[in-house]
Amino acid sequence: MDQNFTKERLACLELSLLTSRAGQAARWCMLCGSAVSVLEQVQKSDKSLPLKEKERQAILSLGEGWRRGRLSQRAEQILRACQKQNIAWITYEEKGYPYLLKHISDPPLILYYRGRAELFSMPCVSVVGSRRASSYGQKVAYELGEAAAREGLMVVSGLARGIDSCAHKGALDAGGKTLAVMPCGLDLCYPKNHMWLYHRICEEGMAVSEYPPGVKAEKWHFIDRNRMISGLSAATVVAQAGPKSGSIRTAQLAAEQGREVFGVPGDIYDPEYLGVHHLIQDGANVVTNPKWLIRLLIKNNPIKMQSEKKLGHAVSYRTKRKSEELADEQTIAKELAESKKQSSKRAGEAVWLYDSIEEFGCLSERLCELTGKSAAEVQQAITILELRGLVKRDVQQRITKV
Numbered sequence: 001m002d003q004n005f006t007k008e009r010l011a012c013l014e015l016s017l018l019t020s021r022a023g024q025a026a027r028w029c030m031l032c033g034s035a036v037s038v039l040e041q042v043q044k045s046d047k048s049l050p051l052k053e054k055e056r057q058a059i060l061s062l063g064e065g066w067r068r069g070r071l072s073q074r075a076e077q078i079l080r081a082c083q084k085q086n087i088a089w090i091t092y093e094e095k096g097y098p099y100l101l102k103h104i105s106d107p108p109l110i111l112y113y114r115g116r117a118e119l120f121s122m123p124c125v126s127v128v129g130s131r132r133a134s135s136y137g138q139k140v141a142y143e144l145g146e147a148a149a150r151e152g153l154m155v156v157s158g159l160a161r162g163i164d165s166c167a168h169k170g171a172l173d174a175g176g177k178t179l180a181v182m183p184c185g186l187d188l189c190y191p192k193n194h195m196w197l198y199h200r201i202c203e204e205g206m207a208v209s210e211y212p213p214g215v216k217a218e219k220w221h222f223i224d225r226n227r228m229i230s231g232l233s234a235a236t237v238v239a240q241a242g243p244k245s246g247s248i249r250t251a252q253l254a255a256e257q258g259r260e261v262f263g264v265p266g267d268i269y270d271p272e273y274l275g276v277h278h279l280i281q282d283g284a285n286v287v288t289n290p291k292w293l294i295r296l297l298i299k300n301n302p303i304k305m306q307s308e309k310k311l312g313h314a315v316s317y318r319t320k321r322k323s324e325e326l327a328d329e330q331t332i333a334k335e336l337a338e339s340k341k342q343s344s345k346r347a348g349e350a351v352w353l354y355d356s357i358e359e360f361g362c363l364s365e366r367l368c369e370l371t372g373k374s375a376a377e378v379q380q381a382i383t384i385l386e387l388r389g390l391v392k393r394d395v396q397q398r399i400t401k402v
Contacts, residue, residue, distance in 0.1 A: 011038070015059070090110075100231060133161075144170065179232065251284065
């Protein structure tokens with residue numbers, strides 16, 4: 001047996017490789033007290049463990065080599081791959097394991113990671129949402145990541161296109177930390193076109209996975225990953241989501257885990273916001289401003305947040321607080337007013353159009369109605385504002401402020 005690792009760590013590694021069911025190996029350890037105890041009890045033919053016969057035989061076979069001080073071939077391969085790929089790992093039984101993740105019902109027994117282990121002690125907030133995010137949703141996700149990072153929170157997400165990647169980038173651009181939960185081994189990247197962002201996260205933040213090196217992303221991995229995204233964080237924010245979005249399930253899991261759930265309201269005519277609107281109807285807290293949200297989380301000590309209220313979808317959401325307890329509204333109003341003033345100044349001769357754009361954006365035909373200008377004049381002004389980085393067109397060709 002490799003002398004560079006303790007018997008307890010290697011026992012955890014061996015057990016984690018025996019089952020693909022999320023949290024199953026950790027539950028075995030909880031029942032017996034430790035991974036080593038699981039191996040020893042099965043060797044003594046202890047029938048008290050709730051194991052299927054196939055699982056019992058696998059552990060029994062493993063135990064024979066274990067008594068002789070040998071690791072399984074699979075475990076040896078994993079150790080070599082981790083060393084070669086610069087991937088570290090921590091077990092559920094060790095002190096440095098993330099505190100909040102340890103207290104969900106199905107934590108991973110082994111957590112593979114790239115980055116500095118001390119980052120596991122940072123308070124976290126998850127930002128999740130649609131892959132087909134609108135420009136408004138992307139802006140909100142970026143600013144949520146940015147605001148959280150500036151206040152010393154680590155931003156957790158799944159590296160997917162749309163909301164996830166914007167939240168990661170916002171945190172990194174603010175000089176903060178972000179954590180990507182991967183649906184595959186850490187020697188791989190999913191999606192592949194986010195490899196540049198993945199490398200940046202590993203260098204400046206952290207990437208984690210419950211899957212060993214070499215394991216490719218499978219459909220069910222994304223379902224299992226959701227519980228880790230919510231489980232690592234004291235609060236989960238859904239920035240944009242359709243009714244069947246995986247981020248809705250992440251929010252439900254967060255509530256079941258006793259964590260805060262927040263939703264960002266959007267266009268009521270956009271189906272990509274229907275899911276988050278249902279969450280809000282069921283009692284999720286409404287996000288009205290990224291800075292407000294982060295100040296609220298800091299004020300209420302993220303580590304101690306607990307669920308208080310049972311609502312629809314068989315999940316729990318925290319009861320809403322009185323408005324006077326939420327944030328310093330005057331400060332936020334001043335900051336927003338100053339930001340609006342600076343943007344209007346940059347708009348220059350096209351300010352007449354910029355100031356007419358509605359909160360969630362509008363089509364060019366609507367801008368003609370609002371301003372009384374011709375289509376040609378409106379298009380010319382839109383071009384000026386686009387060149388100055390003040391507006392964007394979303395997938396529905398609506399003009400929205402950046």
